[in-house]
Amino acid sequence: MDQPLIKTIHLCKEYDNDGVVTKVLHNIDLEIKRGEFAAIMGPSGSGKSTLMQILGFLERPTCGQYFFDGKEGGQFTDDELAAIRNEKIGFIFQSFNLLPKTSVFDNVRLPLLYDEKHRIKNQHEAIIAAIKAVGLYHRMDNLSNQLSGGEKQRVAIARALVTEPELIFADEPTGNLDSKSGKIIMEILQDLNEKGKTIILVTHEKYTAEHARRIIKIMDGTVENDYLVKERLFAKNANDLIK
Amino acid sequence: MDLRSTIHIAYIGLKTKKSRTFMTMLGIIIGISSVIIIVSVGNGAQSLILNQVKSMGSNLIGIYPGASEESGPPPSALGIVDTSLKNDDLDAVMENNNVPNAIAVTYYDRGVGTFQWRDQKYDGTFVGTTASYIDVHSVEVESGRFFTKDEEKDLARVVVLGYEVKENLFGDNNPIGQSIKIKKEQFKVIGVIGKRGTQLFENQDNLAFIPIFTCQKIMLGINYVSLARVQIDSEENTDQAVADIRALLRERHKLEKNEPDDFSIRPQTQAIEIFSSITDSLTYFLAAIAAISLLVGGIGIMNIMLIAVVERTREVGLRKALGAKNKNILSQFLAEAVVVTLSGGVVGVIFGVLVSFLVAMVARQLGYQWDLVISYSAILLSCTISILIGLIFGVYPAQKAAKLNPIEALRYE
Numbered sequence: 001m002d003q004p005l006i007k008t009i010h011l012c013k014e015y016d017n018d019g020v021v022t023k024v025l026h027n028i029d030l031e032i033k034r035g036e037f038a039a040i041m042g043p044s045g046s047g048k049s050t051l052m053q054i055l056g057f058l059e060r061p062t063c064g065q066y067f068f069d070g071k072e073g074g075q076f077t078d079d080e081l082a083a084i085r086n087e088k089i090g091f092i093f094q095s096f097n098l099l100p101k102t103s104v105f106d107n108v109r110l111p112l113l114y115d116e117k118h119r120i121k122n123q124h125e126a127i128i129a130a131i132k133a134v135g136l137y138h139r140m141d142n143l144s145n146q147l148s149g150g151e152k153q154r155v156a157i158a159r160a161l162v163t164e165p166e167l168i169f170a171d172e173p174t175g176n177l178d179s180k181s182g183k184i185i186m187e188i189l190q191d192l193n194e195k196g197k198t199i200i201l202v203t204h205e206k207y208t209a210e211h212a213r214r215i216i217k218i219m220d221g222t223v224e225n226d227y228l229v230k231e232r233l234f235a236k237n238a239n240d241l242i243k
Numbered sequence: 244m245d246l247r248s249t250i251h252i253a254y255i256g257l258k259t260k261k262s263r264t265f266m267t268m269l270g271i272i273i274g275i276s277s278v279i280i281i282v283s284v285g286n287g288a289q290s291l292i293l294n295q296v297k298s299m300g301s302n303l304i305g306i307y308p309g310a311s312e313e314s315g316p317p318p319s320a321l322g323i324v325d326t327s328l329k330n331d332d333l334d335a336v337m338e339n340n341n342v343p344n345a346i347a348v349t350y351y352d353r354g355v356g357t358f359q360w361r362d363q364k365y366d367g368t369f370v371g372t373t374a375s376y377i378d379v380h381s382v383e384v385e386s387g388r389f390f391t392k393d394e395e396k397d398l399a400r401v402v403v404l405g406y407e408v409k410e411n412l413f414g415d416n417n418p419i420g421q422s423i424k425i426k427k428e429q430f431k432v433i434g435v436i437g438k439r440g441t442q443l444f445e446n447q448d449n450l451a452f453i454p455i456f457t458c459q460k461i462m463l464g465i466n467y468v469s470l471a472r473v474q475i476d477s478e479e480n481t482d483q484a485v486a487d488i489r490a491l492l493r494e495r496h497k498l499e500k501n502e503p504d505d506f507s508i509r510p511q512t513q514a515i516e517i518f519s520s521i522t523d524s525l526t527y528f529l530a531a532i533a534a535i536s537l538l539v540g541g542i543g544i545m546n547i548m549l550i551a552v553v554e555r556t557r558e559v560g561l562r563k564a565l566g567a568k569n570k571n572i573l574s575q576f577l578a579e580a581v582v583v584t585l586s587g588g589v590v591g592v593i594f595g596v597l598v599s600f601l602v603a604m605v606a607r608q609l610g611y612q613w614d615l616v617i618s619y620s621a622i623l624l625s626c627t628i629s630i631l632i633g634l635i636f637g638v639y640p641a642q643k644a645a646k647l648n649p650i651e652a653l654r655y656e
Contacts, residue, residue, distance in 0.1 A: 058564055058650045079568045086566020097561045097653070102257040114246050114566040159565070 003070050005167060005198055006032040006055060007044065009066035009164045013050055013221075024050045025221045026066070034166070037193040039209035041199040042218035049171060051218060052202045053162025056089055056169045068164075086114050094172035098144040098159075104131060105140050108158045115163060117126045130158040134188060150181025157188055168192065169204045187235035211235060212238040253578035264583060267547045270540025271587030271632065272594060275625045279595025279617075284602055285526025286616035294612040295442055296511065299380070302478050304485060305509040306333070306471040306492075315509040319469055326467040327505045329457065333493050335386045335593045342473070342481040342487040349379040350471035352458050356426035358412060358451060361627075367449045369402075369425055371458020379474045387434030395454040398461065402430040406438045407448040411465050423450065428461060440610070441498040471493075480508045507531035534628075540587075543630040548580055548640035559644050560652025573645040580637025581630055588629025592622050 011028040014021050024047045032038055042048040042137050053059040054066060057073065066073040067229045068084070076084065085091075090111075098107050106128055113121045120126045128223060131140055134154035144152065153173060174182030190211060193199050202210050209215050217225035257264045308317030311323035315621065318325055328350075335341055335349045352371045357364055374392045377384065390401050409418050418432045431451065441449035459465050460615050491573075492506050517527045552559070559572055596617055606613035 007371075053650050058653075082563065082566050086563060093561075093653070097253075097557065098560075101254060107253065110562070111565040114568070114571055124428075163566075187327060192614065197391045217432075227358050 002022070003120070004031040004067075005069060006030065006200075008055075008061075009065045009067075011051075011054065011066060011130075013047070013054060013059070014062045023221060025054075025061075026219075028223060030216065030223065030226075032198065034167075034198055035196055036214060037190070037212045038214045039203055039212035040216050040217055040218060041203055041206065043204055046202075046218045047221040048202050048218045050087045052064050052169055052171055052200065055137070056091060057085050059143040064184055074210065083116070084112070086111055086113040087117075087119060088166050090163065090165040090168040092153070092156050092160050092168065092170040092173045093243060094175040096149075096156050096176070098152055098155055100161045101143050101145060103141055103143055104136060104155050104158075107155050107226070108145055108162050110159060111163045120163060126162055126164075130162040131155075133161060134158045150179070150184055151179050153177060153181070153185050154188065157185070161192070165197075167198045167200065169200050169202070174202070174203075174205075182208070183235045186233075192236060207233070249574050249578045250582065252575050253582045256555075256575070256579050257582060262622060263459055263547065265546055267583050267589065268587035270543040271584050272591040272630055273539065274537035274540045275532060275588045275591025276595035276598065276627060277536055278530055279394065279621055280598050280602070281529040282526060282598035282618050282621045283616055285522060285529065286536050286618065287599075287603055287613050289519060289522035289526070290616065291524060291606070291615035292517055294614075296515050297516055298510065298612075299442055300474070302475050302509050303511045303515075304473045304475060304481065304513070306488065307474065307507040307509065308467065308469065308505070309506040309507065310503050310505055311371075319519075325505075326465070326466045326469065327496065328461050329470075330459075330468060331516065331600065332492055334606050335491060335495060336473055336488060339373075341614040342484055344475040344477070344484040344487070346476055347375045347379050347471050347474045348471060349373045349375045349474075350374075350455065350468040351464065352463060352469050353442065354426075354458070354463055354466075356462075357424075360409060360412040360418075360421060363412045365408055365449075367408050367451055369451045369453055369458065369462065371453050371455040371462065374502050376452065379472055382439070383437045384434045385437035386417075387432070389434055389452070390454050395456060397499045399454055400428065400430045400457060400461075400493070401433045403434040403436060403452040404432060405436055405448045405452075405512065406452040407446070408451050409435045425453070426449040426462060434445065473477055478512060481512055485510055491531060499584045537632060541584075541636040544580060544584060544632065545636040545639060546636055548576065548645065552576065552581070552640045552644040556647060556652045556655040557642075559647050560649050560655065563647070563649035564653060569645040573604065573649075576641030576644050577634060577637045580641070581633035584633035584636075585626065591629075592625055595625075596622075636647050 008028050008030045011025060011030070012023070013025040014023050028051065033104070040048045040051060050059065053062050060074070068105055069088070096169065101111065105127060108127050112120055112126070129136070134157050134169065136151060136154055139147065139151060144155065147155065173189070175187050177185065186208065187198055201209065203209050208229070210229050212229060213232060214226070214228050216223060266543060306321050306328065307317035308328035312315045328524060328603070330350065333348050333350045336345050349372055351575055355366070355368050357366050374390055374395050376382065377389045384403065385406070387403070394401055402425065403476065404412070404418060412418070412423065413421070418435060421432050423430055423432060441447065448608050462496060471487060473484065475481065488508055493504065496505055498505065564573060599617060603613050603615035
């Protein structure tokens, strides 16, 4: 349990666009333990999204090392990374990324289609449980385009939960939502963290970031500041809104 | 991911774009139904022609004057007049057991002219033939009688009318015993043949039959035969009878061993084979053209799938982020292409069978002996080709989708 879930050593990332090299990240040294709720905060263009993508195995770093659960990420093939994303990681995106004209149920089911090891034994029950956890049981058969923005994001959270991952990445999860819906989302994330899930939140808003326990501030591709939130915000009162 | 989920995902993907899916299918539907229709109509037409040939009797052997290639047309069919075949040559077929398998022989000359009864005129064909004609061709005389061997030899001016000739000249009047003019020569009507319809593309009902000598000496001024038919006891003895007839005619025509035949012998069985091969090759030729439309349909599918891959870049990115491997994406897009082409194929088969059925119904209404032939091998082949088209033309777009970088795909606007 002492081993960090995430550990990076001198991590860097460069993009080469037809000979023009852009350094996005450099010398990132980071440790995130199991059960943490960390916010990666920074202005747009700071590299926070790229960092999340590398930590989420959607991108490979240009240099440095990334250990996930004690294993070095560079040793995995693309297919192995896909399997890790499916089993250990849940993603929540700013723009929801639901399948259009597809039911809530089928959207939540999506990652289970790629669960080749059949880790989740009773898929139907797992889907229902995930939908219930975000309070959308009554909307289960609705099509994704019939939902409000907040509901769409809750479907995306259910989709991230259904494979029972250890780690959830939330990339600007409230960015496209009104404040009321945003509160609901933050409450669900805090709730999940209480239940033991490791959550990494990516945001440019200090307000949103302060719902986490720890803030990792990124500026110009490096960690500028890394501190525990003293006066953490809680979205508890939003709880009633989804019940 | 199992096949069922793959097809399920493909189905959901296609369902969300119903009209486009249908448009994509259209190319395959048209291609497959054309193949089915052409093969079926080709088989139907073949059955029509073969039925006509067979209706004349498969135990007939045709003898034409003039040499010809084994499978080429006889010279008379090309309008070349050859005078080498004489009445005596053909009478000899029945004499002295020269051709033991021969039952009867008949031969013909023909000409066209105006038939006239009182002020009624009709332009038709007169056929000079032997008394054995009605036996060889199993013709039923409706009223009166056919001419006899004696009348044939005696240059009798008697005529037996085909059904339409009688209807046009006499209407409801009884023609028997009446006198008509053919090319200004007087003939006495002694019989009328019942309705026979079309045989081998020739209307048998606008013919009038006169004795062969009368035709040759009085009407045409010739002394040769333009076509003869020998009826043999059984189809199986065709080869033997052909050999006997050839030997007989060569002997009569005093041909040396190294000289080629100056006549052509064509058994009806050979005609059947020739017609089958002609209609077969026509059908295959047309089916090949229809197959080109399948190719075009396949390219259409590839285009639409390529557009779909671009349109669904974000979806591909999402699926990869959620754990889809390259092979999952590949099989999903391939499955979509195959589902489209296979369902297009099935719809095409149903449509093709329906049209073939209609064609057969109309042909039968028009009085043709048309068999509705639905080739199961064509259906099976069509479905297999549909699947193959889906696989072949789906591979390129599917590979493109599978190779997308997840994060670039997710960023795609």
